[in-house]
Amino acid sequence: xxxxxxxxxxxxxxxxxxxxxxxxxxxxCVRNEKMIAYIRQRKHNxxxxxxxxxxxxxxxxxxxxxxVFRQSDAIIIATPSAYVISxxxxxxxxxxxxxxxxxxxxxxLPEKNLLLNDYLKSQIDFxxxxxxxxxxxxxxxxxxxxxxxxxxxxxxxxSFTEEIAAHFKTPYINTVINSDIYGVQFAAILKNIYAxxxxxxxxxxxxxxxxxxxxxxxxxxMAGFLRKVGIMNIEVGVHSxxxxxxxxxxxxxxxxxxxxxxLVTCYSLYSRNRxxxxxxxxxxxxxxxxxxxxxxxxxxxxxxxxxxxxxNINADMPIAETVYRILWxxxxxxxxxxxxxxxxx
Amino acid sequence: xxxxxxxxxxxxxxxxxxxxxxxxxxxxCVRNEKMIAYIRQRKHNxxxxxxxxxxxxxxxxxxxxxxVFRQSDAIIIATPSAYVISxxxxxxxxxxxxxxxxxxxxxxLPEKNLLLNDYLKSQIDFxxxxxxxxxxxxxxxxxxxxxxxxxxxxxxxxSFTEEIAAHFKTPYINTVINSDIYGVQFAAILKNIYAxxxxxxxxxxxxxxxxxxxxxxxxxxMAGFLRKVGIMNIEVGVHSxxxxxxxxxxxxxxxxxxxxxxLVTCYSLYSRNRxxxxxxxxxxxxxxxxxxxxxxxxxxxxxxxxxxxxxNINADMPIAETVYRILWxxxxxxxxxxxxxxxxx
Numbered sequence: 201x202x203x204x205x206x207x208x209x210x211x212x213x214x215x216x217x218x219x220x221x222x223x224x225x226x227x228x229c230v231r232n233e234k235m236i237a238y239i240r241q242r243k244h245n246x247x248x249x250x251x252x253x254x255x256x257x258x259x260x261x262x263x264x265x266x267x268v269f270r271q272s273d274a275i276i277i278a279t280p281s282a283y284v285i286s287x288x289x290x291x292x293x294x295x296x297x298x299x300x301x302x303x304x305x306x307x308x309l310p311e312k313n314l315l316l317n318d319y320l321k322s323q324i325d326f327x328x329x330x331x332x333x334x335x336x337x338x339x340x341x342x343x344x345x346x347x348x349x350x351x352x353x354x355x356x357x358x359s360f361t362e363e364i365a366a367h368f369k370t371p372y373i374n375t376v377i378n379s380d381i382y383g384v385q386f387a388a389i390l391k392n393i394y395a396x397x398x399x400x401x402x403x404x405x406x407x408x409x410x411x412x413x414x415x416x417x418x419x420x421x422m423a424g425f426l427r428k429v430g431i432m433n434i435e436v437g438v439h440s441x442x443x444x445x446x447x448x449x450x451x452x453x454x455x456x457x458x459x460x461x462x463l464v465t466c467y468s469l470y471s472r473n474r475x476x477x478x479x480x481x482x483x484x485x486x487x488x489x490x491x492x493x494x495x496x497x498x499x500x501x502x503x504x505x506x507x508x509x510x511x512n513i514n515a516d517m518p519i520a521e522t523v524y525r526i527l528w529x530x531x532x533x534x535x536x537x538x539x540x541x542x543x544x545x
Numbered sequence: 546x547x548x549x550x551x552x553x554x555x556x557x558x559x560x561x562x563x564x565x566x567x568x569x570x571x572x573x574c575v576r577n578e579k580m581i582a583y584i585r586q587r588k589h590n591x592x593x594x595x596x597x598x599x600x601x602x603x604x605x606x607x608x609x610x611x612x613v614f615r616q617s618d619a620i621i622i623a624t625p626s627a628y629v630i631s632x633x634x635x636x637x638x639x640x641x642x643x644x645x646x647x648x649x650x651x652x653x654l655p656e657k658n659l660l661l662n663d664y665l666k667s668q669i670d671f672x673x674x675x676x677x678x679x680x681x682x683x684x685x686x687x688x689x690x691x692x693x694x695x696x697x698x699x700x701x702x703x704s705f706t707e708e709i710a711a712h713f714k715t716p717y718i719n720t721v722i723n724s725d726i727y728g729v730q731f732a733a734i735l736k737n738i739y740a741x742x743x744x745x746x747x748x749x750x751x752x753x754x755x756x757x758x759x760x761x762x763x764x765x766x767m768a769g770f771l772r773k774v775g776i777m778n779i780e781v782g783v784h785s786x787x788x789x790x791x792x793x794x795x796x797x798x799x800x801x802x803x804x805x806x807x808l809v810t811c812y813s814l815y816s817r818n819r820x821x822x823x824x825x826x827x828x829x830x831x832x833x834x835x836x837x838x839x840x841x842x843x844x845x846x847x848x849x850x851x852x853x854x855x856x857n858i859n860a861d862m863p864i865a866e867t868v869y870r871i872l873w874x875x876x877x878x879x880x881x882x883x884x885x886x887x888x889x890x
Contacts, residue, residue, distance in 0.1 A: 337757040347752030350889060376890050407692030412682040412809035413801040420799035454765035455890045456758040464757035467812050544695065545721050545800040 201367060204272030205229065206265050206287050210248040211304060212278035214340035217249070220258045221370050227260040227271040229287075236261040249344040266290055274300040274364060276334070277316060281307030281498075284316060293325040302332045302353075302364065306388040307498055308505040315385050328381075329357050332364055335384045336376070336457050337464035346372040352457035354381045380451045383426040387458045389502045390425065390520065392473045394418035395465040396499030397523045399474035400533050403481020415466050417544045418519055422462065423453040425506075425515040473499040480526060481533050503527055518543055546712060549617030550574065551610050551632050555593040556649060557623035559685035562594070565603045566715050572605040572616040574632075581606040594689040611635055619645040619709060621679070622661060626652030626843075629661060638670040646671075647698075647709065649679045651733040652843055653850040660730050673726075674702050677709055680729045681721070681802050682809035691717040697802035699726045725796045728771040732803045734847045735770065735865065737818045739763035740810040741844030742868045744819035745878050748826020760811050762889045763864055767807065768798040770851075770860040818844040825871060826878050848872055863888055 201224075205216050208230040219226050230236060238246045239261060243253045260271060265287050268275055279287055284305055303316045312319055320326045332355040342349055351368060355361035356379055365375040378384070394415070401414055427450055453459060465471055476497035479489040490496055503524040510517055522540050525531040546569075550561050553575040564571050575581060583591045584606060588598045605616060610632050613620055624632055629650055648661045657664055665671045677700040687694055696713060700706035701724055710720040723729070739760070746759055772795055798804060810816055821842035824834040835841055848869040855862055867885050870876040 337754050337761075339752075339754055342752040342754045345752065347750075347754060348886065349752075349754040350758045374886060374889070405692075407684075407687040407690070407694070408809055408813060409682050409684055409687045409692060409694040412805040412812075413695045415808055416682075416799050416801050416803075416805035419804060420797060423799065452765060452890065454761050454768065456761050458761075459764060460757040460761035463760055463808070464753055467757075468753060541693065541719060544719070545797065 201363070202227070202271060202273045203367070204268035204275040205278060206268055206275065207278030207304070208235065208245060208248070209278070209280065210340040211338075212276075213245045213249045213252060214338075214343040215276060215278055215304060215334070216254070216259070217252045217343060218368055218370055218373055220255055222367060223258070224367060225258050225260065227262060227268050229262050229265050229268045232263055236263065249340060252344050266295060269295040269299060272299070274302055274332075276302045276304055278304040281305050281309055281316075284309050285311060285319070288320075288323075291324070296320075296324055296326055296330075300330050300332060300360070300364065301326075302334055303385070304334045306335075306392070307502060308389060308509075310501055310505075313505050313508060315382070317381065317385075329355075329360070331355065331381060332361060333381055333384055334368075335388050335461065337460040339464065339468070343372070348372050348374065350374045350376060350456045350460070352376040352378060352384060352455070354378050354384045354457075356381065376456065378451055378455070378457070380426075380430065382429050383451055384457050386426060386429055386506075387422060387461060389498075390418075390422045390506060391462045391465045392497070392499035393503045393506060393520050393523050394422070394462060394499075395468075395471050395473035396477040396480075396497060396503070396527075397519055398466040399471075399477020399479075400481040400523065400526065401477075401537060402474070403478040403483075404533055404537055405481075406537070413544050414519070414540075415462070418466070419453070419459050419462055420545070421515075421517050421519050422458065425510070425513065425517060425520075426451075426453065426458070428513050428515045473497040476500065477523075483533075486527055499523070500527055546708070547572070547616060547618045548712070549613035549620040550623060551613055551620065552623030552649070553580065553590060553593070554623070554625065555685040557621075558590045558594045558597060559683075559688040560621060560623055560649060560679070561599070561604070562597045562688060563713055563715055563718055565600055567712060568603070569712060570603050570605065572607060572613050574607050574610050574613045577608055581608065594685060597689050611640060614640040614644060617644070619647055619677075621647045621649055623649040626650050626654055626661075629654050630656060630664070633665075633668075636669065641665075641669055641671055641675075645675050645677060645705070645709065647677045647679055648730070651680075651737070652847060653734060653854075655846055655850075658850050658853060660727070662726065662730075674700075674705070676700065676726060677706060678726055678729050679713075680733050680806065682805040684809065684813070688717070693717050693719065695719045695721060695801045695805070697721040697723060697729060697800070699723050699729045699802075701726065721801065723796055723800075723802070725771075725775065727774050728796055729802050731771060731774055731851075732767060732806060734843075734851060735763075735767045736807045736810045737842070737844035738848045738851060738865050738868050739767070739807060739844075740813075740816050740818035741822040741825075741842060741848070741872075742864055743811040744816075744822020744824075745826040745868070745871065746822075746882065747819070748823040748828075749878055749882055750826075751882070758889050759864070759885075760807070763811070764798070764804050764807055765890070766860075766862050766864050767803065770855070770858065770862060770865075771796075771798065771803070773858050773860045818842040821845065822868075828878075831872055844868070845872055 353365040
């Protein structure tokens with residue numbers, strides 16, 4: 201299987217490391233020619249995970265996404281969700297024939313509020329059987345340091361999924377597979393909202409006792425949403441054709457790709473979502489927090505995306521909804537959390 | 546309802562604070578006459594939570610457990626599990642008539658490897674309807690600081706349980722109730738084993754990615770054990786008589802008393818279990834860790850208690866079992882964790 205990578209941020213770089221450590225060739229689309237020259241000469245990404253040295257014999261560097269599709273059997277997309285559409289704009293149905301697309305994107309595509317698979321389906325002739333995801337609790341920095349990490353690969357066809365996952369097995373990566381392509385993608389989005397909420401709680405000076413109650417309730421709220429998403433996708437038949445001979449049961453939401461990823465994101469003191477939330481909790485406005493941090497935390501847009509999606513799904517999500525109202529509707533953080541407090545179990 | 550407290554450690558002291566802040570009188574059994582004189586004069590516990598000042602008009606101090614039973618309608622037991630039997634040794638069936646016993650004990654009684662309710666049942670004429678528990682993610686230090694915390698009250702009779710819980714409601718304590726008296730007590734024991742395991746992982750230099758996977762899998766393993774305990778207690782009829790008109794469904798194991806308590810214990814850097822585990826992971830023996838820390842972490846004895854209990858319950862508990870083997874059977878920590886790694890999801 202020949203792999204391609206679109207994305208040269210820290211997560212894309214970490215995945216290229218994993219594949220090349222397994223001696224796989226990777227056609228890697230990076231930002232510009234200067235970056236190609238830099239990687240060839242200095243053997244590492246100039247901007248991210250600079251401790252990771254590549255065997256450049258295994259890298260086929262390009263700046264053209266089409267080239268990645270041409271050269272590869274399996275194309276991994278690992279750009280921030282905001283850049284996916286601009287990167288894939290030139291791709292058409294014929295580019296995708298016989299190819300597998302593996303999403304490592306953690307977010308809805310903002311212009312459309314769609315998951316990558318639903319966006320692709322809306323643009324090109326694309327079979328959901330060929331779509332896979334790589335998710336899990338995985339700070340790229342710890343991959344760079346070769347600390348044991350777990351990646352979950354999801355796809356509708358178990359043997360395809362197993363085959364793909366096998367290529368990522370290294371001494372520091374263990375792999376898990378499941379078939380819940382919608383659930384794992386939504387979990388990766390929801391966790392950022394909850395980490396932002398944990399940051400707000402910290403900024404409001406709640407303690408560790410409360411934080412643990414909040415995060416446990418976030419896990420429960422996430423599972424409730426994912427259960428409904430799963431049922432909805434079967435009922436309305438969004439792409440997936442469930443096999444009636446193999447009744448779908450709820451995934452185990454304590455698994456690393458759901459609860460584990462939520463925990464590593466909420467408890468990381470270095471998470472941008474948590475830092476962003478902390479400032480909001482301390483009374484800064486969204487605008488001044490963005491200026492101060494010189495960036496937007498993923499949970500900010502995610503809270504709006506999920507709020508809109510949940511207008512159809514109608515899951516009970518008081519925590520995610522409160523984060524949305526604090527960030528987007530100027531609800532005072534303390535008022536929002538006073539309301540949340542009463543419903544926690 | 547007149548409350549009594551047996552236990553003058555940090556958790557007992559925190560509970561007395563909660564009750565007296567709600568203007569309840571408490572008959573409080575403390576260690577010795579010197580301590581009584583100290584509390585009367587200085588208004589705080591000499592050994593624990595010294596920032597907590599009591600309205601001593603609300604305290605009836607004694608050194609005799611029997612006196613607490615005589616004076617109170619509801620007796621809270623909040624001593625370390627190792628001291629419960631010596632404290633309750635003089636209590637007989639007639640002392641308990643019409644009384645409610647509320648356990649805040651977090652552990653099996655070591656001499657018997659029994660939960661407090663099963664020990665009481667073995668000693669005196671005692672109705673399980675009169676037994677309640679107070680559990681939840683609640684560092685006593687944060688109660689002292691009046692940081693919002695959640696306590697879960699469990700009992701077989703919902704209206705009794707609600708009545709008791711209502712007395713603990715303060716501006717900084719929210720209460721939750723359920724009927725899972727076995728599950729909440731076992732969860733409080735299991736979390737210490739898992740926190741010790743998290744400490745071992747840290748000592749072995751696993752990173753945050755792995756830690757989140759480990760703790761998520763601990764949550765799953767705990768839920769599996771508790772489900773089996775619940776079923777077993779119904780099947781063999783241990784005290785509880787399930788009402789067939791009200792079928793028992795599994796509790797929500799994401800609730801604060803299960804997952805929340807696990808999280809606050811595993812992620813607290815100041816937890817004795819975690820510190821103990823960390824030294825084991827770094828290669829110290831159990832003996833030298835005990836000498837160095839001048840104490841035994843609860844998870845140490847708990848791992849043996851649960852290992853023995855699970856010989857009957859047969860839940861799938863690779864993590865708790867590995868912690869047991871590392872601590873009690875000299876399995877090298879790295880070997881134990883290498884085995885765990887492969888089964889995590």
